[in-house]
Each structure stands twice: as C-alpha cells, then as structure tokens.
Amino acid sequence: MAVARINVPKTPRRGEIIEIRTLISHVMENGFRRTHLGVALPRNIITSFTCTYNGVEVCRATLYPSIAANPFVSFTTVATESGTLIFNWQGDNGFRHRETARITVE
Numbered sequence: 716m717a718v719a720r721i722n723v724p725k726t727p728r729r730g731e732i733i734e735i736r737t738l739i740s741h742v743m744e745n746g747f748r749r750t751h752l753g754v755a756l757p758r759n760i761i762t763s764f765t766c767t768y769n770g771v772e773v774c775r776a777t778l779y780p781s782i783a784a785n786p787f788v789s790f791t792t793v794a795t796e797s798g799t800l801i802f803n804w805q806g807d808n809g810f811r812h813r814e815t816a817r818i819t820v821e
Contacts (some may be wrong), residue, residue, distance in 0.1 A: 717741045721802060723816045727794035735766065735774075736789045739804055739812065745780040761806040764788055769798035794820045 722736040739761065746758025760782060766774040773792040797819045804812045 717804070717810070717812045719802065719804070719812060720815045721800075721814055721816050723800060723818055724794075725817075726819050726821055729746075729794060729820050730817070731794045731797075731817075731820075732791050733794050734789060734791050735800065735804060736787070737764075737766075737814075738785060740785050741806070741810075742778055743782065743784040743786075747780070759807050761804050761810065763805045763812045764786045766802045768792060769796065777779075794818065798821055 717739050719737060720741040725731050741761055742759065743761070744756050744759040746756065748756045750756060756775045757774045758780065760780055761778050763778065764776040765772060775792045776788060778786060800816045800818065
C-alpha cells in the first residue's frame with residue numbers, strides 16, 4: 716500500500732508561479748537483484764506520474780528502473796483559478812494510486 720505526501724500552497728495569488736511537491740512511499744524493486752539463492756526478484760516500480768489542474772494536465776513523468784524508492788517529484792505551474800489538482804501514480808502489477816488537493820486562488 717502506498718502513502719503519498721503532497722505539498723501545495725493553499726491560497727496562492729492569481730498568476731503566481733507555485734511549486735508542487737509530491738513524495739510517494741512505495742516498495743521499489745528494479746528487477747535486477749537476486750535472492751541469496753540466485754532467483755531474480757520481480758520488478759515492481761512506479762512507471763508513471765501525472766498531475767492535472769482542473770482537468771488540464773500540468774505534469775507528466777515516465778519513471779524507469781533506476782528511480783529511487785519513494786520517488787519525489789517537484790514541478791511548478793501558474794495559479795490561474797481555484798480548483799482541484801489530481802495526482803495519479805501507476806506502476807507494475809496493476810499498481811494505481813490517486814490523491815487530490817484543492818487550492819483557492821486569491
């Protein structure tokens with residue numbers, strides 16, 4: 716089970732550039748390691764991240780096996796109107812996680 720932390724300014728000013736930071740806890744396995752018996756551990760990573768702001772995509776990232784466990788993603792966007800940010804993570808083995816955050820533009 717993944718746990719996501721999201722840091723979004725709650726009341727930015729209209730036209731302000733805001734920084735959005737996310738961190739998701741996820742057991743990551745790159746698929747290259749082996750057990751003490753030599754059996755390959757199956758890959759289990761987060762493969763993609765997207766964020767939409769009132770339905771418009773503002774960030775998209777494709778992640779690969781070299782990504783660290785608990786991936787941290789930071790990006791900026793312009794606060795144009797009050798609304799909802801929707802964060803989606805997808806990964807191997809059917810992994811999906813979704814979080815939302817509201818901002819109120821002054």
